[in-house]
Amino acid sequence: MIKKREKKKFIRQNLKLQNVNIDNIDSFDDEEIVEEKRATKKTIQKSETSQKSNLELKKGRILEVKTNHVCLVDVNKKILECTLSGRLKQIDYETRRLVAVGDFVNVDFSDIPRIEEILPRRNVLSRFSEENFQKEVILASNIDQVIITTSVQKPEINLSLLDRYICAARISGIIPIICVNKIDLAEDEVELKKQMRFYADNDIQIVYTSAEDGTGMPDLKKLLMNKNSVFSGHSGTGKSSIINFLQPELNLRVSEVSDFTSKGMHTTTSARLLEWDFGGYLVDTPGIKTFGLHREEKIGIYRIFPGIDVLSQDCKFLDCSHEHELDCAVKKAVENNEFPGERYQSYLRLINSL
Ligand SMILES: Nc1nc2c(ncn2[C@@H]2O[C@H](COP(=O)(O)OP(=O)(O)OP(=O)(O)O)[C@@H](O)[C@H]2O)c(=O)[nH]1
Ligand SMILES: [Mg+2]
């Protein structure tokens, strides 16, 4: 999946370089394009490795990306402020490949510490703006799981947002885990768990927590141990509060209950990679309102949306969109009340938004 995505990205980046001359359509040759692509790839690779000979490189990991290409980097447990090398800034500009929290990098110490190289990423969790020219915002890279943080009240759970998160995570090969926080505020816990049963039935791990009274924290801790996790979700759901509960020394900024309105005041303003004292890493991220996916992932969603992933195996067409095709196992399941209509509507809204 990741490979396919990278290939797609490469094609996207190089579309302009395949300037086929329509007047000479007869001389159009597939091989030329392949050669052209190879040449472009070589140039990118060449500029990705530094030409300097006196580098003193040490491996590090990006903890935070500040403005003007300044990053906080962990190099052998020391936190340093580093800038990006001029060469990297250039690649950055050409390919819009921004440095991300969680990136492994090589830092050159021959002069003031400077990031010389971004090592290949295992994966990224990205969201895309909804406008025509979808802009990618990378939340974090090289991660194992995303803790999709929701809350029982203030703000209430938004299941459509949950569906979007699950799809985005699965597309990138990242495990989605649902955290339902503020369980202390639940008026009817049985009803709440019934509402969430769809996800549990579809093999998605759910933890119910309270950063107020500690409910569910041992279970969550077990899931986080020795993993790279990203906490993401609406503003005010309690991401920073949960992290503080598990490791009070981190002392992350949390908004006072009286300050918080469900309109979404953002307390955490930039993503930051931190280390658990019980093993593993976490990224606390600012709250988001929506989670846009990339248009090119639409077909992938036909086969990874929770519940539809299994059902779609019985559809007549391999690329069934479950919208209008004949012999569609998903539509049949909806008609027979074997698949919840609300989740199917959420699925349709998602694919039609792309
Ligand atoms: N009752 C209750 N309140 C909670 C719980 N967890 C967090 N809160 C409160 O919810 C409010 C928001 O918490 P934060 O931890 O700042 O939320 P956040 O998700 O980090 O918000 P952003 O940084 O804006 O994305 C604070 O007033 C917390 O005290 C909980 O489990 N129960
Ligand atoms: Mg926060």
Ligand SMILES: [Zn+2]
């Ligand atoms: Zn179908």
